[in-house]
Amino acid sequence: MTKNDPYPHRIVCLTEEPTEVLYALGEEHRIVGISGFTVRPPRARKEKPKVSAFTSAKLEEILALQPDLVIGFSDMQADIARDLIRAGVEVWISNHRSVEGILAYIRRLGAMVGAYEKAESYAQRAEAHLAEVRAAAAAWPKRPQVYFEEWDEPIITGIRWVAELIGIAGGDDLFPELARESLAKNRILVDGSEVVRRAPDIILGSWCGKRFRPERVAQRPGWEAIPAVRNGDMQEIKSPIILQPGPAALFDGLDAMHAVFAEWAARHGIPA
Template sequence: MSAVAPTPLRSPRRIVCLTEEPTETLYALGEDHRIVGISGFTVRPPRARKEKPKVSAFTSAKIDEIMKLAPDLAIGFSDIQADIAAELVRRGVEVWISNHRSVDGILDYVRRLGALVGASARAESYADGLQRGLDEVAARAATLSRRPRVYFEEWDDPPITGIRWVSELVGIAGGDDVFPEHAAEPLAKQRILADAGEVVRRAPDIIIGSWCGKKFRPDRVAARPGWDAIPAVRDGELHEVKSPLILQPGPAALTDGVQALAGIVHGWAARRDGGAAERGSRSQL
């Protein structure tokens, strides 16, 4: 008897992306034709908002609208979307909820998503390119004469410190996160600062705000009680990185996000080194 060839596995053809990172990744891999619905928070790539129906927020979704799209896979992120995932599963939709929280996790996510849609080679190449870009940023950071201490705030009321991939990207860009122990915590509620005065005590040289969904207000940060003693506040080193660039665990964070961080860090270093040179020249007069 001749062996029966196994039936090849079929990649999902109708994907609903409940967050932005699968949308950006699938477009980058040339697999955007599989996407039938996206998150309303999606901004990358810009054309996705014009081409795909928006069927979810981050903590809610239009379940009936999603079902009308007849998806064979929905992709989301983290425990925050657990209720959406559970409802879709009850409706018979296959769901993949990723839970990566690190730079390596993002790179692995790109590779896994590529494999899922039959684009392993392209995904490997794309992930390798992302890694090379990070290596270049790190090599440039190695030339800094001093690494600044950085406080990254992803929400203001209550203050929430940066998640792990953000902390790692701060390090790649040339800075040192002043709350590395918080970055190891996966849940936002575990990264709430019980005492905002701890930021004063840790004395960051740079403060970076990325308040998810609203504009960073450096004037409000500087006006917090006691914060005028922080070097970053004293020197006017309060900066914003737009949340779509850094707070989604996908390609944006590893490209434009880390580049924005590096620009802030190197700008600080140039101002600091320039000021030191000026003070030195004045002392010789």
């Protein structure tokens, strides 16, 4: 970074995905503060001060870092953004909810820090990986019906990028009509018997920061009739690799789901 560098020099990342992208682009020197929920890359937790959760932030600590840009995500951080803007800080809140949105986010963030070419290369690498996994699953004559659960009390189904990645990985999302809803409150499943009726082959749980408990899922009234429960096809996908709308979902999250589906396909004699 030189004195003539016109791009942001002191960035606070309120969520994990901008931190992961900036490290991947070799622009981590611009980061002065991160979210306490950041786990990727692991070195970020050792190198950068943690100044926010998800719906709350340490305003005074952020201001003390003298950021020239704060980056956050979604309506859930609107109050944090408002307080920072009132304090005179420039804030960018992204609100992408799809795979294409994640790819565009990588490109936009790279451009904002003067690293467009590196961001374009990174986004193309992600696109190539998506295409590779999609092609690997395309030959399956039968695809598993997949129920993805983001939270258990109340039951919340998967967001759009998760549903899209399920499709790329070789499955069919059980609630595509709910996946289109960007807000979690609109993806609450009031009647759990609808999962029983739709009879998923696989249940994936990612309970947003707490361990998925398949034995609890199996104990829900009537759920013993679900093929996934009968056959023990209930797996956890760790939330840091699937519930962040960033690179982790396009690489590790996608790979984890594809591995589950491929194992299911092999057990059911479905040729790869």
